[in-house]
Amino acid sequence: MEFELETRKRIYELIRDSPGVHLRELTRRLDIVIGSLQYNLHYMEKKNMIYSIKDEDYVRYFVKDRKFGEDEQNILSFLRRTACRHILINLLQNGTMNNKELSDAVALSPSTVSWHLNKLAGSGVITKEKVGRISNFTVTDPELVAELLILYKESFLDSLLDSFIDMWELDKKKSKNDLQSV
Amino acid sequence: MISEPDQVVRLISGVLALLLFIISFLAYQRERRRKMFLVSMAFFFYAIMGFLSASNIFFPAAGDYLEFWGSFLNFIVLLLFSLALLTKE
Numbered sequence: 001m002e003f004e005l006e007t008r009k010r011i012y013e014l015i016r017d018s019p020g021v022h023l024r025e026l027t028r029r030l031d032i033v034i035g036s037l038q039y040n041l042h043y044m045e046k047k048n049m050i051y052s053i054k055d056e057d058y059v060r061y062f063v064k065d066r067k068f069g070e071d072e073q074n075i076l077s078f079l080r081r082t083a084c085r086h087i088l089i090n091l092l093q094n095g096t097m098n099n100k101e102l103s104d105a106v107a108l109s110p111s112t113v114s115w116h117l118n119k120l121a122g123s124g125v126i127t128k129e130k131v132g133r134i135s136n137f138t139v140t141d142p143e144l145v146a147e148l149l150i151l152y153k154e155s156f157l158d159s160l161l162d163s164f165i166d167m168w169e170l171d172k173k174k175s176k177n178d179l180q181s182v
Numbered sequence: 183m184i185s186e187p188d189q190v191v192r193l194i195s196g197v198l199a200l201l202l203f204i205i206s207f208l209a210y211q212r213e214r215r216r217k218m219f220l221v222s223m224a225f226f227f228y229a230i231m232g233f234l235s236a237s238n239i240f241f242p243a244a245g246d247y248l249e250f251w252g253s254f255l256n257f258i259v260l261l262l263f264s265l266a267l268l269t270k271e
Contacts, residue, residue, distance in 0.1 A: 080212065081212065081213065111270060115215075157208070160205060161205065161208055161209045161212055164205050164206060164209050165209050165213060165218070168217060168218070168221060168266070
């Protein structure tokens with residue numbers, strides 16, 4: 001899941017930055033085998049993220065202008081927060097996780113993770129299921145969240161605010177895995 | 183009009199604090215965390231303190247009155263930072 005997401009994000013960003021780019025150029029610039037590239041392009045076309053135009057010998061790709069619905073805007077607002085984004089990526093990778101597992105994975109204290117999980121569950125982005133004394137969390141619509149993760153682009157303001165918040169996260173643990181690249 | 187170098191430094195400190203207030207307030211608006219609200223208020227009062235202490239550039243007659251409010255705001259700023267550090271979320 002992580003690998004596919006990263007590949008699709010790279011493809012999407014290249015098409016966004018170079019509108020009209022064709023298949024061979026995409027293969028060359030991204031260094032992805034043509035079969036995998038075609039599979040991912042087909043997926044993104046099906047999901048209305050990109051569209052293609054046949055231009056003589058070439059098929060050219062463009063990103064689709066898209067208006068986000070209320071649910072999508074809600075998810076995107078969570079994706080702008082680094083902690084929530086990392087929680088959602090981990091949930092997409094592992095399916096179901098509890099607070100402790102997520103706390104270890106995103107390198108934040110259980111109380112901070114719990115705070116974010118409650119916000120995510122409260123808005124319906126994730127689903128909470130209680131098994132005995134432990135609460136397990138899953139992404140309510142993994143397809144949609146994965147799709148929006150590809151479209152998400154961090155702004156300068158987002159990274160500035162993240163740095164500022166990090167300064168005050170005194171309970172932050174040492175990171176076990178770096179998810180910045182996703 | 184601006185003669186003393188320390189007045190210039192105070193004025194620049196006030197502007198910097200105002201900038202930090204804007205950043206911290208935007209962080210609060212995004213995260214809705216009480217800790218961020220307390221920090222943003224601390225920077226807000228720090229900015230006021232900076233402008234007040236530099237205000238004798240513009241109002242030289244204010245004197246002792248400004249000194250009291252400067253000390254009071256200093257206390258408020260430290261109190262807000264302490265509360266932010268103690269706040270668990």
